[in-house]
Amino acid sequence: MRLLLFLVTLCLAGVTAADDWNPTPARSGLELAQDAASTWSEGAYLVYVENDEDVDAAGHSGRWGYLFYSPSLDAWRAYSLGNGKIVSAGELEFGLEAPPVQLGWIDSDRALAAAEDSEGREYREKYAGHLRTMLLIRGAFHEDEPDKSTWTLIYDSPSAPSLFVVVDAESGDVVRKWKG
Amino acid sequence: MRRTLFILLLALSASWLIAVAQQPDVEVERADLNLPKKPTLRFLRENRDFLRGQLDRLRQTEREEDDTAKELSARDLFLRDLLARIEASEDSLLREQALLAQRDFLNSVSELGELEQQLNDLEALLLAQRTRLGELEGDYLDRQQTALMLILEGAPQGQLPDSWIVRERGDRTWRITWSEAQKQALREGGAAQLLHEFVEPRAMHLTLVAEGAAYAEWPAWQVDIVPERDRLTLVRLDFTHPESGQALPMEVWQR
Numbered sequence: 001m002r003l004l005l006f007l008v009t010l011c012l013a014g015v016t017a018a019d020d021w022n023p024t025p026a027r028s029g030l031e032l033a034q035d036a037a038s039t040w041s042e043g044a045y046l047v048y049v050e051n052d053e054d055v056d057a058a059g060h061s062g063r064w065g066y067l068f069y070s071p072s073l074d075a076w077r078a079y080s081l082g083n084g085k086i087v088s089a090g091e092l093e094f095g096l097e098a099p100p101v102q103l104g105w106i107d108s109d110r111a112l113a114a115a116e117d118s119e120g121r122e123y124r125e126k127y128a129g130h131l132r133t134m135l136l137i138r139g140a141f142h143e144d145e146p147d148k149s150t151w152t153l154i155y156d157s158p159s160a161p162s163l164f165v166v167v168d169a170e171s172g173d174v175v176r177k178w179k180g
Numbered sequence: 181m182r183r184t185l186f187i188l189l190l191a192l193s194a195s196w197l198i199a200v201a202q203q204p205d206v207e208v209e210r211a212d213l214n215l216p217k218k219p220t221l222r223f224l225r226e227n228r229d230f231l232r233g234q235l236d237r238l239r240q241t242e243r244e245e246d247d248t249a250k251e252l253s254a255r256d257l258f259l260r261d262l263l264a265r266i267e268a269s270e271d272s273l274l275r276e277q278a279l280l281a282q283r284d285f286l287n288s289v290s291e292l293g294e295l296e297q298q299l300n301d302l303e304a305l306l307l308a309q310r311t312r313l314g315e316l317e318g319d320y321l322d323r324q325q326t327a328l329m330l331i332l333e334g335a336p337q338g339q340l341p342d343s344w345i346v347r348e349r350g351d352r353t354w355r356i357t358w359s360e361a362q363k364q365a366l367r368e369g370g371a372a373q374l375l376h377e378f379v380e381p382r383a384m385h386l387t388l389v390a391e392g393a394a395y396a397e398w399p400a401w402q403v404d405i406v407p408e409r410d411r412l413t414l415v416r417l418d419f420t421h422p423e424s425g426q427a428l429p430m431e432v433w434q435r
Binding site: 048052053079085088092097098 | 218231232238351382
């Protein structure tokens with residue numbers, strides 16, 4: 001019995017060690033990611049950001065993914081950052097023809113707070129849902145002002161269609177919501 | 181019969197003991213790649229068609245650049261000022277050189293004084309030049325990007341590789357061919373640069389493959405480094421006595 005408990009503890013230790021990420025907001029890794037992208041290709045710009053680990057109640061994630069595009073190379077390169085370091089880097093096997101994300105976008109904590117106040121919290125409580133993804137992109141989801149960058153927060157539930165909440169990444173206002 | 185069997189058993193035991201003694205003492209570990217369990221950009225990968233569909237509805241137009249003057253950065257101003265000072269020094273230097281060229285021999289003590297003054301002026305120009313070089317170096321170091329330099333030192337008694345392949349795991353590959361002068365420098369105890377590149381500030385796992393008849397059967401050497409951000413990381417590899425299957429002695433420092 002003791003041996004079994006010891007073995008189980010060892011296994012759990014292995015699992016937790018591999019997932020030992022310190023949650024931070026999305027902008028925390030931006031400078032390092034941009035630095036690396038500049039080394040890869042002068043003129044590379046940010047086109048997409050997404051949480052690579054689960055997002056907590058404060059809008060922080062243990063890892064964030066940053067996607068850059070290089071016009072000179074016509075290639076996309078993704079960096080995953082966690083614990084203040086570049087955890088992985090590699091070129092994307094497909095393209096994403098997205099415009100550059102504008103500077104000065106609001107951080108993930110502010111975006112989450114806006115989404116939660118709008119309908120996110122209610123959705124989670126009513127349908128036992130959870131926040132699956134936060135993604136930052138320009139042009140894809142803002143119906144009225146497609147030139148603007150937006151955070152899109154996607155909530156999932158086993159008993160209801162997913163909830164999408166789009167937050168203007170400059171003003172922090174919720175600009176669109178839908179279920180599907 | 182019993183004796184034969186006994187001798188046979190003895191011989192088998194002895195050979196087994198020798199085999200065990202010759203086995204290298206190894207410890208097997210699982211390599212800690214420290215890779216995250218979840219891949220990056222999962223939603224993007226799983227829903228790329230959806231996102232592309234959203235983006236396909238967009239049309240980008242380039243904004244026209246206006247003709248208004250743009251603000252110069254502090255660095256632009258510094259470089260312009262440096263250039264102006266260099267040009268001014270150049271004029272002074274040319275003038276001093278012309279005066280010195282005109283002088284055939286010293287006619288009087290006063291000319292000795294003039295010569296001394298010219299030498300002092302030249303010394304002042306040199307000092308100003310050193311100062312400017314220091315300012316340029318400071319500017320360069322302040323704008324240092326993450327870079328990596330691999331330096332190989334020493335040459336084994338046998339032949340040097342014809343060329344090298346440096347491969348970064350899952351990423352870039354470089355082929356380096358040394359000139360005869362570089363090879364000679366190595367043979368005489370010097371060092372040669374193997375690689376000098378701007379790199380991303382993250383852990384790098386490099387594989388070095390020596391190419392050439394003498395190294396055809398040799399396995400690749402592994403070099404694991406973490407270049408410091410915004411600094412030049414130098415890695416000196418000792419190639420004096422390379423051994424097949426053994427890591428190259430390595431020294432790492434930053435500038």
